[in-house]
Structures are given as C-alpha cells and as structure tokens.
Amino acid sequence: xxxxxxxxxxxxFTSAVYGPPRAIVGAPDFASYDKFRCSSQLPLPKLSRWxxxxxxxxxxxxxxxxxxxxxxxxxxxxxxxxxLAQIVMEGGTVAVWQLRVDDLGDLELIGLNASGxxxxxxxxxxxxxxxxxxxxxxxxxxDGADVDWGMGxxxxxxxxxxxxxxxxxxxxxxxxxxVRVDIAPDGDVDDVALxxxxxxxxxxxxxxxxxxxxxxAGETAGARIARLCDEEGVExxxxxxxxxxxxxxxxxxxxxxxxxxxxxxxxxxxxxxxxDVLGVAYRTxxxxxxxxxxxxxxxxxxxxxLLQPVDDDQFTRNDIEVTRVGGASARRALEAGRLSAxxxxxxxxxxxxxxxxxxxxDAQPVGQASWRLHxxxxxx
Numbered sequence: 001x002x003x004x005x006x007x008x009x010x011x012x013f014t015s016a017v018y019g020p021p022r023a024i025v026g027a028p029d030f031a032s033y034d035k036f037r038c039s040s041q042l043p044l045p046k047l048s049r050w051x052x053x054x055x056x057x058x059x060x061x062x063x064x065x066x067x068x069x070x071x072x073x074x075x076x077x078x079x080x081x082x083x084l085a086q087i088v089m090e091g092g093t094v095a096v097w098q099l100r101v102d103d104l105g106d107l108e109l110i111g112l113n114a115s116g117x118x119x120x121x122x123x124x125x126x127x128x129x130x131x132x133x134x135x136x137x138x139x140x141x142x143d144g145a146d147v148d149w150g151m152g153x154x155x156x157x158x159x160x161x162x163x164x165x166x167x168x169x170x171x172x173x174x175x176x177x178x179v180r181v182d183i184a185p186d187g188d189v190d191d192v193a194l195x196x197x198x199x200x201x202x203x204x205x206x207x208x209x210x211x212x213x214x215x216x217a218g219e220t221a222g223a224r225i226a227r228l229c230d231e232e233g234v235e236x237x238x239x240x241x242x243x244x245x246x247x248x249x250x251x252x253x254x255x256x257x258x259x260x261x262x263x264x265x266x267x268x269x270x271x272x273x274x275x276d277v278l279g280v281a282y283r284t285x286x287x288x289x290x291x292x293x294x295x296x297x298x299x300x301x302x303x304x305x306l307l308q309p310v311d312d313d314q315f316t317r318n319d320i321e322v323t324r325v326g327g328a329s330a331r332r333a334l335e336a337g338r339l340s341a342x343x344x345x346x347x348x349x350x351x352x353x354x355x356x357x358x359x360x361x362d363a364q365p366v367g368q369a370s371w372r373l374h375x376x377x378x379x380x
Contacts, residue, residue, distance in 0.1 A: 002052055004195035005040040007031050013043075013050065022052035026187060033193035035072060036133060037215035037250040042070070042195035050183040054199050063175045064141040065089075066200045069183075070213075072193040075131030077103040081124075084192065086185050087138065092147075092176025094119055099138055099151060101192075105130035109138065109151040111170065119173070120149060125166045127153050135196075135213055139167070139203050140175055147173040152206055156213050163206060215250035218360045221267035224248055225260055225282050232256050235279030240287030245269070247360035249325050266357045268371070317376025319352035322365040330365035332373045339377040351376070 001016045008030050013022035026048025031041035067087055081102040088096055094111040097120075101107055107127045111120030129136075132155040139150045150167030178199055183189075216224065222242025229236035234256075246267040251259060260280065264271035267285050274281040297303045318341045323329035333352075334340045340347035353376075357368060 001199070002197045003039070004042055004197070005031070006043075013052070015052075019055045020053050022050050022183075025049040025051075033072065035193070036070060036195070037217070037252065038213050039070065039195060040253050042193045044191055044193055045184045045189040047184075047187050047190055049185055049187045051185075052181050052183075052197070054178045054180060057177065057201055059175075059177055060201045062142040063177075064201065064203050065139070065175065065178055066198075066203045067138045067178070067181060068196070068198040068200075069136055069194060070134070070196045071129070071136050072133050073101065073105060073130050074191050077105055077130045078189070078192065079103065080188075082184070082189050082192075083186055084136070084184065084189065084194070085138075085197075086182045087140075087178055088180040088182065089176040090179050091174075093170065093173035094147070094176075097138060097140070097149075099136065100124075101129070104128060105132070107136070107151055107153065107166075109149060109166075111149065120168070120170055122166075122168060125151075127164050127166075129153055129155065137165075137206065141203060142175045143169065145173075146171045147175045154206065154210065154213070156210070165206065215252065216248070217250050218247050219251070221245040221248055221263040221269070222282065222284055224251065224263045225271075225280070228256060228259055229280055235277050237274050237277055237279065237281040238284070239281070240269070240284030242284070244286050245284050246364070249327070249358040249360055251358075252325075262358050265355075266359060266368075313348065313351065315376060316348060316351045317353050317372065318348070319350050320369045320372045320376065321352070321354045322368040322372065323354070323356045324359040324362060324365050325356055327359070328362035328365060330369045332366075332369040334373060334377050337377070337379070339379055 002013050002022050003016050004013050006013055010030050012024055027046060028048040029044040029046045032044050033042045069085060078101060081100055083098050083100050086096055086098045095114040096112045098110040102124055105128045106124040108124045110118055113119055135154045137152045141148045147170045150165060152165035155162045181197060181199060183194055220242055222238055222245035226236050226238055226242055248263060248266055260271060264282060269285045270283040272281050316339060318339055319333040321329055321331040341350040343349055
C-alpha cells in the first residue's frame with residue numbers, strides 16, 4: 001500500500017505497510033492535488049514514472065489479485081491515450097496487465113504475454129472519468145482453468161457514488177503473482193492526480209471503503225466519536241443516542257483528539273474523561289434536554305451552604321456567525337431586549353462570536369447560529 005501523501009520535499013513514495021519505497025524517475029509535483037477529501041494532498045506525475053516492487057506473498061486459494069488506486073484526471077481529459085498503471089506478474093499466462101485511459105476518459109484493460117502479444121484487449125469502454133474523483137480497480141481471479149478479469153471505477157463526490165465495471169474471461173490461462181506495479185510507465189502522464197495504490201491478494205469488493213472515500217460525510221457526531229475510539233483502541237462511553245446527534249461534514253486528516261473535539265463542538269454535547277474508565281466519554285446534546293431533578297436539597301434546612309449567584313457576561317453571546325467547513329455560513333443576532341446588541345442601557349452591547357464547524361450541508365449553519373444565540377442570551 002503506497003498512499004503517496006508524501007510531502008513537498010520527498011524523494012520517494014514510501015509504503016504504509018511494508019516493503020520498499022516506490023522508485024521515481026523524473027520530477028513529480030509532490031503534494032499538489034487537494035480535491036480528495038479522504039486524503040492528504042496527492043502528487044501529479046508531470047511526465048515522471050513510478051515503480052513499486054511488491055514483496056513475495058502466498059497467493060489465496062483460488063488465486064486472486066486486486067489493485068486499487070485513486071485517480072483524478074483533468075476535466076478536458078488527457079491529450080492522447082496513456083497507460084495509467086501496469087501490473088507486472090510472474091508465473092502466469094499474462095505477464096503484464098495495462099490500464100489505459102484516452103482523451104474522453106474511457107478505460108481499457110490490456111493483457112500481454114511475455115512476448116508482448118495481447119491476449120486480452122476488448123478496446124476502450126465508455127467510463128468517462130474526466131473531471132471525476134475516482135477509485136479505479138483491476139480484479140484478476142483464477143476460475144478453474146480460466147482467468148476472470150475486470151476493471152471498474154467508483155466515482156464519488158458531491159453527487160454521491162457512481163459505479164461502472166467491465167470484465168471478461170481469458171480461457172485456458174493461469175494467474176501468476178504480482179511482482180511490481182508501475183504508474184505512468186511510459187512517462188507521458190502529466191496532470192492526472194494519483195494516489196493510494198493498494199495491492200491485495202483477495203477481491204475485497206467494489207464498494208469496500210466507499211464511506212471512507214467520501215470522507216465519512218453525513219456521519220453523526222456520536223457515531224464518529226464511537227468509531228474513531230474503536231479504531232484507535234480507546235474505550236468510549238456514550239450517553240444518549242449516537243443517531244440523534246448532528247450530522248457532520250468530511251473527516252479531514254487531523255489528530256484523534258482534534259477530530260473528537262470537532263465532533264463534540266458540532267453537536268454541542270459534553271466530551272470528557274470518565275472517572276471509572278480509562279478512555280473518553282461523550283454526553284450528547286439531546287441527552288441533556290429536559291432533565292428531571294435527580295437530587296432535591298433543602299436550602300432552608302441548611303443542606304447546602306450559602307449560594308451567591310455571580311452575574312457576569314462570561315457566556316453572553318448576542319451576535320453569532322457559524323461557518324460550515326468548506327461551505328456556507330449563517331449569522332444570527334439579537335437586536336432587541338435586555339441582552340441585545342444595542343448599546344446600554346437598552347442592551348448590553350455587541351458580544352460577537354465566529355465559529356467554524358464540521359457540518360454535512362449548508363442548511364445546518366442557520367440552526368446552529370440560532371441555537372447558539374439562544375444559549376448566549378438566556379436572561380437568567
């Protein structure tokens with residue numbers, strides 16, 4: 001697995017699991033493409049060539065291989081047909097599988113034997129990936145005495161996920177093992193963003209990781225907190241329904257603590273450390289609503305000491321602007337009343353606040369701003 005999220009000063013693409021780094025011939029533009037919300041910035045080849053050796057492995061039974069990669073081509077397409085990736089194999093009938101794209105964004109998969117003769121070539125298929133954020137897939141599997149092959153694309157973004165696939169069967173053939181994956185092997189790919197190349201010895205399914213590719217947009221705050229803690233081995237205690245929490249926007253590359261705080265901030269609940277668990281606790285906003293008294297104390301009977309309320313402006317907020325990360329904003333202000341933004345003595349003056357939140361859609365900032373204005377102007 002090569003993420004290709006390496007920084008501006010990198011000289012090679014390192015593996016995220018094991019194995020050697022990916023060798024580079026030429027000068028790619030590192031960390032220059034930022035449209036994939038599920039990833040840090042990815043490189044553009046800029047006519048360079050990348051090659052990565054795959055460590056030896058024991059094939060599955062029956063033998064299967066899947067190669068995935070993220071790709072985003074220019075809206076107007078590449079200038080001419082190009083090879084985006086090729087899989088080099090040994091011990092099988094097909095020595096090289098090439099995934100090619102043309103100026104219309106259509107794809108074709110070509111299988112060549114050791115002599116360079118094409119054993120598989122059904123021509124270009126109308127995938128039309130120009131201007132799309134895609135995950136491209138090549139699947140190869142042994143099917144008795146034959147080899148089944150397929151290529152597909154999963155496009156994702158604002159319009160939701162859209163899939164397309166095409167495949168066939170090479171009769172009287174055996175599937176070898178992958179020894180190398182080359183990207184832009186002819187050195188003619190320029191502005192196609194590429195990244196997250198995965199070589200798997202099993203077919204993991206076409207829609208695997210779809211929600212990850214969409215950067216978990218629409219996931220509720222409670223569900224995100226629970227999932228992140230589970231992924232990182234941190235025990236989580238959730239009070240309230242995780243489904244009745246705010247729908248969040250993209251989960252961008254940030255630290256665990258920052259992501260937990262971001263989710264809690266959008267929902268408006270309480271994120272804290274529990275006393276009885278070494279982990280994280282989150283109480284949802286809605287679980288705090290309309291609570292019945294759990295304990296009654298007699299002030300007159302001296303069951304509590306003298307309580308002296310503090311009347312200050314620590315939490316006063318009468319002018320709120322909420323911005324969705326990467327999206328629209330909404331502003332709400334209180335212009336009349338004792339805690340309004342009007343000058344004293346009619347009001348208290350302007351107490352403004354600008355908040356940026358991870359939200360699923362541009363309709364949410366209005367409700368967020370209104371609720372926070374309500375909290376900031378309770379006259380008690």
